[in-house]
Amino acid sequence: QQQVRQSPQSLTVWEGETAILNCSYEDSTFDYFPWYHQFPGESPALLIAIRPVSNKKEDGRFTIFFNKREKKFSLHIADSQPGDSATYFCAASLESSSFSKLVFGQGTSLSVVP
Template sequence: QQQVRQSPQSLTVWEGETAILNCSYEDSTFDYFPWYHQFPGESPALLIAIRPVSNKKEDGRFTIFFNKREKKFSLHIADSQPGDSATYFCAASHSSNTNKVVFGTGTRLQVLP
């Protein structure tokens, strides 16, 4: 059972456009939702994260929109740059950080100049 679903599998946008990556989850007890990005040959790195007490979290060009009722959240990358090209993973976990993180299947983002 895939607990965290992610779409699209791949996404191509032009430089300057907003890229939108989507995720949904099953377990309503998840309460921490990070996004990671992973460049080829590199390890995943935390990009931004949100807790359900908020429905929006911004960090520079990156914004998470969260809909607790529909159990969906999305990452918006504004003014996309070629350097943003990477694979992005949404994830979910429970409060205690000793609990495992459940990852989505990833979105391969390509930003064309």
């Protein structure tokens, strides 16, 4: 079974610190790697995604670092804010022309303490 492993299960950082969330995958054919976030009581929503043509993708305070050789990717949240407190899911898929069958990690619960 295709697997995406995520760590840590939970993470607490102080406001202003950089939070680092990690994922690894097994299937070398995967070519799309998104991060979703989910706030309590809400649905998951796409935060940022990367394709392996590059090893870094930035969007404001959020950066994905991608290592194809080691089959690992991570989400760095710079200058963490209490409003970033949520559960973060990494995922991976092999894109086709019509759909993306995502395999999700188990999630990291992030708490940012003021």
